[in-house]
Amino acid sequence: MKLYPFFFLVLYILFSCESKQDKTLPVKRELVESVYSSITIQPDNVYKVHSIVSGIIDKVLVKEGSQVARNQDIIQIINNTPKLNLKNSELSLQLAQENYYGKATILKTIKDEIASAYLNYKNDSINFFRQKNLWQQKIGSNAEYDTRKLKYELSKNNLYLLKNKYNQTENQLKTTLKQAENSYRVSQINTKDFTVKSKITGKVYAIYKEPGELISIQEPLALIGSSNRFLIEMLVDEVDIIRITENMDVIIKLDAYKEQTFNAKVSKIYPQKDERNQTFKVEATFINTPQVLYAGLSGEANIILKKKENVLTIPKSYLTQGNQVLTKNGVVTLKLGLENIEFIEVLSGIDENTYIYKE
Template sequence: MKNHYLIIIFILVLSCNKTSDKILPTEQNLTESVYSSATIQPDSLYQAYAIVAGILEKNVVEEGTLVKKGQAISQIINNTPVLNTKNAKLSLELAKENYQGSATILSGIKDEIEAAKLKYKNDSIHFFRQQNLWNQNIGSKAEFDAKELNYKLSKNNLTLLKNKYNQTKNQLNTSLKQAYNNYQTSLISTKDFTVKSAINGKVYALYKETGELVNTMEPIASIGSAGTFIIELLVDEVDIVKITQNQEVLITLDAYSGEVLQGKVSKIYPKKDTRNQTFKVEAVFINPPEIIYPGLSGEANIVISKKEKVLTIPKNYLINNNQVKTDQGLTTITTGLENMEFIEVISGITKDTYIYKPE
């Protein structure tokens, strides 16, 4: 008799357990979204580099300072560009003197051309006079040949000197232009001792202290927008195809626990980060919080789609992605939207169909 009671109690307990795992589908509003980590950064954030190497003389501003475009950030000491500028200036002056001065190379060639012209004129007179005599059978052949040779040599020499003058003039002109360009370049280098802001914004970080060595490979400062911030999102590669611009983003920041902030997708970067298999997506706040600091982190959900009053079941009641356990056994269903907890049922069961949680 005692065993009979135990069997009845066991059956009742088993029946209660099965009943507790039996539910009806429910109608509710369903939102499908893509999860992402979130980090806050200033808009237009960039790192400022020095164009010349040297020693940091001083930082003109402090971290947190508001700056204008073109305002000095840091000052660098380096005497080499100054010496290079002086040498370039001397080379420019020498090039000018060679090209334009009274005792230039061109003046010497001009004098040679004038002398060659006189000789050519004299030799041509003697040649044509001797030629007239020779045509009258007066004089010797040797004398005629000598006058002709002198005439031709004078003519060739004058042509060569004119070519030499033009070639030398072009070379000196080119040298003058090169010296001028080198001088201008050296002046730019001396101006590069001052690192300046490229935007209107705020200095968020200074990486060098007075006396430290500065090179062109390490940043001097980090500068970004003072009032506009973006939300950097890292989206898994399996979800990136679902993301489009202007989609709604729901953000929760650790600094604002329990508060849901709204934003929208503003930019999608096409290159995948192969280290973590994610894509970078940017979003902007619709109503940003009053106080924001760079580097604040949290979580975000990018809203893919929304539906109102859809038939849903808990995702943990789903079997093989498209089946549920009913009183008639395994039933195949067609699913739609889903979130972390629920999935939409399009067909296969109704709101009056009991389903059972898989064992």
């Protein structure tokens, strides 16, 4: 029985399988380890405009895209309530001033009562001590002595109470006057705030309200930010945030500039995690800024953690068990180093001439 054809068939199948199996050689290259992040472009110093009074919008004095100067009028608001409050505050202030400084004040009335009480006290005091001297000489009756003494003590106590009443009333009227003055000043300020102004020199990126709409102090009216300075907002996973520090290099790719990359540096790391998406916000500033930028442009970023030249690398897809590769001589355990999404550095275990295979 001849087995030669069968033997050659097995060899052919094995050889064919090996030739079709994916294999590659390690390659020396520059290797960059980075953290990936999606990005959004936002103007610097951007803020939402609010009014400190409620009311109805009368006029919107700017348009979206307009350049504005610091303290420039943006929105006019109609509101009669502050004017009424100012009038009421003015009346309250006048009443408080009249009560404290006026001729027919409460304090003057109490002063007159004190003067009258003092005269009674002085008269009762003279009568009491005269009666006391007579009684010591056994002149007069005990009942008359007790009557003079009681009247003297009542006069003395009444004078003491009136003086306390005067001091308390004076403090109360003084406090009421100060409160009325403060309330009047606040009302004056509110009546001046019918026109909302820009806090910075920049650009109007959004107008949220139209003329005729009723607004409250909680509602934003517009969005204003820098017209020529932009920030790169990145959302970084909590696993990677501890590896990032300020001034790290960042490579930016914007969807609007498909064929270009831009350089930036990390400028700020926010310490509070966003519980909604479990990420930390990181800001970066452009080194070479694109010619045209708009708020809300999106793209992707790679924050550079480490960079090495001329290192031996293999594709990460060839790794098995985390740090092993399949070679012609079997499974080899590697010592690994720097890595990125696609490649990983090989420190020892194989060299440039060692083919590795995919399982």
